[in-house]
Every structure is written in C-alpha cells, then in structure tokens.
Amino acid sequence: MAALTSSVGRGCAFLRSPQLLRQRLTARLARTQEPGEASQHVRWLLQDGDYGPLDGRAARRRLIADVARLAQGEPLAYVLGTQPFAGLLLKCRAPTLIPRPETEEWGLRVADLARSWLATLPERERGIRVLDLCTGSGCLAMLLAHTLSKAPGAAATRVVAADVSPSALALAAENMHTLPSFAQPSVVRADIFDDGDMAGLVRNGPFDLLVCNPPYIPARDHASLDASVRLFEDRLALIGELPAGAGADADAPDGLIFYRRIAALLAEGRLLRRPHAPRQCPSIVLEVGKGQAPAVQLLVEPFSERVEIWRDGFGVDRVVASWLRSDESGRSTPG
Numbered sequence: 329m330a331a332l333t334s335s336v337g338r339g340c341a342f343l344r345s346p347q348l349l350r351q352r353l354t355a356r357l358a359r360t361q362e363p364g365e366a367s368q369h370v371r372w373l374l375q376d377g378d379y380g381p382l383d384g385r386a387a388r389r390r391l392i393a394d395v396a397r398l399a400q401g402e403p404l405a406y407v408l409g410t411q412p413f414a415g416l417l418l419k420c421r422a423p424t425l426i427p428r429p430e431t432e433e434w435g436l437r438v439a440d441l442a443r444s445w446l447a448t449l450p451e452r453e454r455g456i457r458v459l460d461l462c463t464g465s466g467c468l469a470m471l472l473a474h475t476l477s478k479a480p481g482a483a484a485t486r487v488v489a490a491d492v493s494p495s496a497l498a499l500a501a502e503n504m505h506t507l508p509s510f511a512q513p514s515v516v517r518a519d520i521f522d523d524g525d526m527a528g529l530v531r532n533g534p535f536d537l538l539v540c541n542p543p544y545i546p547a548r549d550h551a552s553l554d555a556s557v558r559l560f561e562d563r564l565a566l567i568g569e570l571p572a573g574a575g576a577d578a579d580a581p582d583g584l585i586f587y588r589r590i591a592a593l594l595a596e597g598r599l600l601r602r603p604h605a606p607r608q609c610p611s612i613v614l615e616v617g618k619g620q621a622p623a624v625q626l627l628v629e630p631f632s633e634r635v636e637i638w639r640d641g642f643g644v645d646r647v648v649a650s651w652l653r654s655d656e657s658g659r660s661t662p663g
C-alpha cells in the first residue's frame with residue numbers, strides 16, 4: 329500500500345492520465361489476484377465506485393485505499409458497499425452475507441411463480457403473506473415484495489423479513505427503505521430456534537409462502553472456505569450447526585439443523601397456511617448446499633403434495649421446493 333500510495337500520489341502524470349492510473353492499480357492488485365480478475369475489479373471500482381472526478385487528491389486516496397482492501401481479499405461488494413440483485417441495487421456491509429447469483433436465480437423463479445399464481449386467484453384471495461426467514465441483507469424479501477407490488481392483490485400482500493443478527497437486521501431495514509413505502513417488507517427480529525419468536529411471527533396469521541436460505545455449511549468445512557468468505561462474512565450466516573456447547577448438533581454435524589427446525593415447525597402446523605386448491609407456486613422454497621437436497625427433501629416430504637429439486641446455473645442441486653399437502657383441517661400434519 330505504501331509503495332502504491334507514493335507512486336500513484338507522486339505523479340501529475342496519473343492525474344492527467346486515467347489510463348496510467350488504471351494500469352498502476354491493476355498491476356498492484358495483480359500481486360494478489362489473477363491478472364484478469366485484477367483488471368476486472370479495477371474496472372468495476374472505477375465504474376461503480378462513488379469517487380467523483382479522480383483529479384482530486386481525496387478521491388484518489390479513497391480509490392487507492394479501496395484497491396488495498398481488495399488486495400487484502402475483501403469482497404468487491406463490501407468495498408463498493410453495494411451488490412446488484414435481480415435488478416435491485418442492495419446495500420452491502422460486512423459481515424452480512426453478500427447475496428449470491430445462485431440465490432438470485434431461484435429468487436427470480438419463485439417471484440415469477442408467485443406473481444402468476446396471484447393472477448389466477450379470485451379477487452378476494454389475492455393478498456398473500458410471505459415470510460423470508462434468515463433474510464440477511466433482505467435480498468429475497470425485497471425481490472418478492474418488489475415483484476408482488478406489481479401483481480394483482482398487491483395492496484393486501486404482506487412480506488415479512490426475519491433474522492436474528494442485529495447487523496443483518498439493520499442492513500435489511502436500510503435496504504427496505506429503498507422500495508416505495510407501500511411495498512416495503514417488515515423487518516422482524518426472530519430466532520428460528522426460539523418458540524416465542526416463531527409464535528410472534530404468526531401472530532397475524534400463517535404464511536402462504538416461505539422462502540429461506542439458511543446457514544447450511546457444516547462447521548468442519550468452515551476452515552476450507554475461500555478466505556474472502558471465511559474472513560469477512562459472518563460465521564452465523566454460514567454454519568448450519570449450533571455453536572459448540574449449545575448441545576443439539578454434536579451427533580449430526582451435517583449443516584442441516586435449520587432444515588430440521590423448519591420440519592419441526594411444519595409439524596406444529598402454525599407457520600404455513602395449507603392450500604385448499606392446487607397452485608403453481610410452491611409453499612416452501614429452501615436453498616440447500618451441495619449434496620444436501622436429498623436429505624432436505626426427506627425432511628419436507630411428509631408435509632408435501634409434491635417436492636421438486638431445482639438445479640442452479642452450475643448444474644448443482646440448489647433448491648428444495650415443496651407444494652404443501654392440502655388438508656381440510658388446515659393443519660400441516662404429516663401425510
């Protein structure tokens with residue numbers, strides 16, 4: 329960093345030549361990144377970074393400091409403070425999880441299915457209740473709220489975004505404010521493992537659609553994650569096991585504890601409204617880690633009319649989608 333500051337700061341040549349500045353920054357970054365990645369990162373910084381004209385010392389200093397952060401492995405989204413997601417520009421801040429393209433892919437699919445489903449409902453049933461559990465930045469809740477705000481029944485549709493992490497909740501609330509007020513999801517603190525919190529979520533009635541991208545990485549795999557993930561993103565957002573000493577998971581360190589909890593909540597039957605007619609949109613959409621889909625499918629199957637596994641763009645089984653069993657009693661008892 330010191331060498332870069334002095335060489336970039338030194339010369340008026342850099343002020344006169346953005347091309348030279350770009351070359352020097354790219355060369356600096358290429359000491360820790362592949363050359364192609366370094367040049368792409370510098371291009372994105374210059375394109376999306378909020379530096380203003382680079383002929384001022386302050387702007388250059390900030391740009392150089394940002395390149396140094398990237399050189400230390402910090403993800404671009406944290407350095408820029410934003411991440412595009414399904415046409416929205418989300419604020420991003422460490423340690424809240426950066427929304428991933430895989431999540432964006434299935435989020436768009438669900439939003440589309442939900443919108444088409446709403447259009448088929450009789451007018452009086454069009455408002456639906458959507459829950460995004462483990463919302464993080466609020467990306468999925470925002471995508472659904474934004475899409476459904478243009479669908480039939482928008483005025484009566486409610487989206488709730490829940491998380492336990494104070495930093496995630498603060499970021500999600502900031503993100504929600506970028507939507508028009510009528511489309512803003514409510515952001516609620518809820519620990520999925522706390523019965524009282526979960527009862528609070530359904531105080532206004534059960535939900536019609538649950539989306540959830542829970543932490544699902546087994547604790548033993550944390551050490552082998554990419555450094556940019558391991559060092560900057562919240563462990564609480566990644567590891568699908570309770571902390572050591574919290575008991576429960578010692579004999580099943582497979583990263584599936586959130587799915588087991590969701591299955592237990594389904595068994596209680598208060599979280600989701602059972603459909604009384606076939607619908608195109610699933611009731612439950614869960615992102616899963618590599619190799620976890622069959623186990624998660626088994627967990628939701630007892631409550632489901634139908635379960636589908638969706639692949640992501642890399643060909644990995646990424647989502648378990650369940651169409652809840654309809655039930656005259658309205659409770660989600662296993663079939």
Ligand SMILES: C[S@@+](CC[C@H](N)C(=O)[O-])C[C@H]1O[C@@H](n2cnc3c(N)ncnc32)[C@H](O)[C@@H]1O
Pocket residue numbers: 425426427428431461462463464465466467468490491492493496518519520521541542543544564565566
């Ligand atoms: C994998 S991140 C998903 C974030 C976001 N939905 C996304 O797709 O980018 C998981 C989220 O679960 C939250 N979380 C962890 N433990 C939780 C708990 N016990 N109850 C509720 N949320 C929890 C974390 O704070 C984190 O924001």
